[in-house]
Amino acid sequence: MRWYWIDRFEKFVSGVEAVTIKNVTFSEEVVYDYLPGYSHYPHSLIIEGMAQTGGLLLSQLEDFTQKIVLAKISKAEFEGIAQPGDQLRLTARLLSRQTDGAIVEGHVEVNGQPMATLGLTFAILDDSFGKDQFFIPSDLCRVLRALRLFDVGVDADGKPIQVPEFLASAESAALQAAD
Amino acid sequence: MASSEEVFEKVQEALVDALGVEDDEVTKEATMVGDLGAESIDFLDIVFKLEKAFGITIPREELFPDDILTNAEYVQDGKVTADGLTELKGRLPWADLSKFEENPRVQDFGNLLTVNDLCRYVESKL
Numbered sequence: 001m002r003w004y005w006i007d008r009f010e011k012f013v014s015g016v017e018a019v020t021i022k023n024v025t026f027s028e029e030v031v032y033d034y035l036p037g038y039s040h041y042p043h044s045l046i047i048e049g050m051a052q053t054g055g056l057l058l059s060q061l062e063d064f065t066q067k068i069v070l071a072k073i074s075k076a077e078f079e080g081i082a083q084p085g086d087q088l089r090l091t092a093r094l095l096s097r098q099t100d101g102a103i104v105e106g107h108v109e110v111n112g113q114p115m116a117t118l119g120l121t122f123a124i125l126d127d128s129f130g131k132d133q134f135f136i137p138s139d140l141c142r143v144l145r146a147l148r149l150f151d152v153g154v155d156a157d158g159k160p161i162q163v164p165e166f167l168a169s170a171e172s173a174a175l176q177a178a179d
Numbered sequence: 180m181a182s183s184e185e186v187f188e189k190v191q192e193a194l195v196d197a198l199g200v201e202d203d204e205v206t207k208e209a210t211m212v213g214d215l216g217a218e219s220i221d222f223l224d225i226v227f228k229l230e231k232a233f234g235i236t237i238p239r240e241e242l243f244p245d246d247i248l249t250n251a252e253y254v255q256d257g258k259v260t261a262d263g264l265t266e267l268k269g270r271l272p273w274a275d276l277s278k279f280e281e282n283p284r285v286q287d288f289g290n291l292l293t294v295n296d297l298c299r300y301v302e303s304k305l
Contacts, residue, residue: 071220072220072221072224074196074197074224095227096223096227096230098223098239099239100223101220101223102223103223103224103227119224121220121221121223121224123220
């Protein structure tokens with residue numbers, strides 16, 4: 001199962017802010033089945049979408065090589081729900097970053113109206129949690145391209161961010177192997 | 180300059196917010212880990228909230244002297260040596276280490292910090 005709760009990046013400023021879009025559709029099982037008869041997109045998945053937005057914002061700072069997990073939801077205040085046909089805009093801002101973790105503030109809008117405020121704490125895991133990466137590099141590269149992160153991503157000076165070499169080469173190798 | 184009571188109130192607010200505890204649980208004597216249930220990841224949040232509330236910068240090593248506690252020069256058989264204690268006192272002049280000194284097991288250090296210690300640390304930064 002694909003566990004991506006964002007559709008694309010709309011804005012990405014390295015180490016500062018990322019904005020993603022999530023379109024809610026009736027064809028998603030979670031929307032249809034979560035509360036039968038009252039189709040809406042679960043708040044928990046909005047939080048997960050913000051974790052993905054903020055997690056990638058954090059992860060990009062070290063070229064997606066660190067193991068980063070959502071460690072704590074310190075704040076999750078919602079007003080209203082999102083239903084099929086609605087569009088969510090998730091804005092994640094990196095407030096603080098240390099060697100072992102980071103704090104992200106999230107704001108969610110539904111169809112342009114404020115819907116939620118989130119506070120997320122991420123842990124950056126060291127090698128005591130194992131040396132294996134969370135993601136297969138070629139898969140990660142494909143996902144980041146599909147989310148258009150590299151289409152909109154810029155560094156703090158406004159210059160486009162590049163696909164990290166290890167991701168690009170893994171992607172090339174995977175494509176060649178598929179030929 | 181903020182009074183001790185003002186510092187305590189702001190620290191209390193930060194802890195209530197970060198740890199989801201009640202106001203009356205955050206007494207000056209309460210230990211961060213044992214009484215308030217703070218886990219290591221919570222300290223990221225607490226430090227951030229204190230920096231914001233007081234407009235200060237909190238270098239990690241000032242609150243968490245991991246380098247001392249993992250230094251073979253200062254630790255023997257799982258206990259902090261006399262030299263290590265001197266080093267700790269120098270690094271954490273705001274912390275009450277008297278209880279820890281009685282049996283300075285490294286593993287107990289994490290549960291040493293009290294709300295009052297945190298207040299004294301913040302006051303030392305103001």
